[in-house]
Amino acid sequence: MRPASDLLAAVIPARETWRRPERTCEDCGGTGWLYDTANGVLTGRCQCSQRPLEDRQKAAGIPVLERRARFDTVRPEVRELAGRLQRYLDATNARRGPGQSLLFSGPVGTGKTWLAACAANWALIRGWSVVWRKATQWLADLRASYDADSRTHELDVNRPLRRAKLVILNDLGAEKISPWVATQVEDLLDDRISAELPTIVTTNLSHEEIREAYGDRTASRLGPRFYRHVEFTGADIRGSR
Numbered sequence: 622m623r624p625a626s627d628l629l630a631a632v633i634p635a636r637e638t639w640r641r642p643e644r645t646c647e648d649c650g651g652t653g654w655l656y657d658t659a660n661g662v663l664t665g666r667c668q669c670s671q672r673p674l675e676d677r678q679k680a681a682g683i684p685v686l687e688r689r690a691r692f693d694t695v696r697p698e699v700r701e702l703a704g705r706l707q708r709y710l711d712a713t714n715a716r717r718g719p720g721q722s723l724l725f726s727g728p729v730g731t732g733k734t735w736l737a738a739c740a741a742n743w744a745l746i747r748g749w750s751v752v753w754r755k756a757t758q759w760l761a762d763l764r765a766s767y768d769a770d771s772r773t774h775e776l777d778v779n780r781p782l783r784r785a786k787l788v789i790l791n792d793l794g795a796e797k798i799s800p801w802v803a804t805q806v807e808d809l810l811d812d813r814i815s816a817e818l819p820t821i822v823t824t825n826l827s828h829e830e831i832r833e834a835y836g837d838r839t840a841s842r843l844g845p846r847f848y849r850h851v852e853f854t855g856a857d858i859r860g861s862r
């Protein structure tokens with residue numbers, strides 16, 4: 622079980638996340654902020670004024686392998702999709718409207734998690750608070766927090782997921798689904814929708830299967846009104862290597 626302070630570090634811009642911007646930085650001119658002159662908006666904090674990216678990725682819960690994911694090095698097959706995703710994040714970043722959430726669905730090994738990781742790293746580089754959770758791990762953390770001798774409270778587990786500017790819920794549907802699980806998922810999605818905070822959910826399930834597994838309420842929240850659906854197709858990338 623990770624300490625709550627570790628989880629909180631991912632979402633609250635703690636003092637340690639800040640460093641004094643480098644006076645000679647060519648990217649930000651020493652201000653610590655990146656500015657998009659074409660659109661006249663601040664686009665985020667400069668790297669030079671942040672804790673090292675690796676630390677923030679770790680605090681956000683991004684797995685070691687996925688810390689390398691970047692939009693500009695994706696496979697050619699998904700380059701166009703990556704470009705669209707990046708434009709969508711840019712729009713959210715510039716606060717043009719609430720964050721659009723995304724549902725990445727498709728068979729095993731089609732690149733859903735990798736592209737979600739590109740988005741998470743893109744956002745972290747820009748100083749967003751990001752939380753990455755594998756659905757099974759999140760639910761296990763929640764269950765563990767109910768133990769009488771647990772030092773973590775349910776709220777410690779869920780608070781980062783409810784506050785972060787971007788949440789990646791990876792591999793939804795891999796867990797054993799009970800009414801309790803369905804309620805947890807529905808609550809989380811609901812809270813983030815109400816707060817107009819973007820979430821990226823990856824799953825092997827189709828929308829129909831989501832409805833069967835989690836019920837109408839969750840399926841409705843993951844519907845097209847709040848979640849843009851991105852279908853991943855193709856052969857298993859892992860198998861072709």
Ligand SMILES: Nc1ncnc2c1ncn2[C@@H]1O[C@H](COP(=O)(O)OP(=O)(O)OP(=O)(O)O)[C@@H](O)[C@H]1O
Binds near residue numbers: 695732735
């Ligand atoms: N666009 C990409 N560019 C470079 N490597 C990629 C890309 N997409 C996937 N990969 C590689 O292929 C592996 C499998 O992709 P990924 O984990 O994203 O599949 P997935 O669709 O999430 O599968 P599953 O449904 O089993 O979770 C990744 O770990 C990564 O190494």
Ligand SMILES: [Mg+2]
Binds near residue numbers: 734791
């Ligand atoms: Mg995956």
Ligand SMILES: [Zn+2]
Binds near residue numbers: 649667
């Ligand atoms: Zn700088």
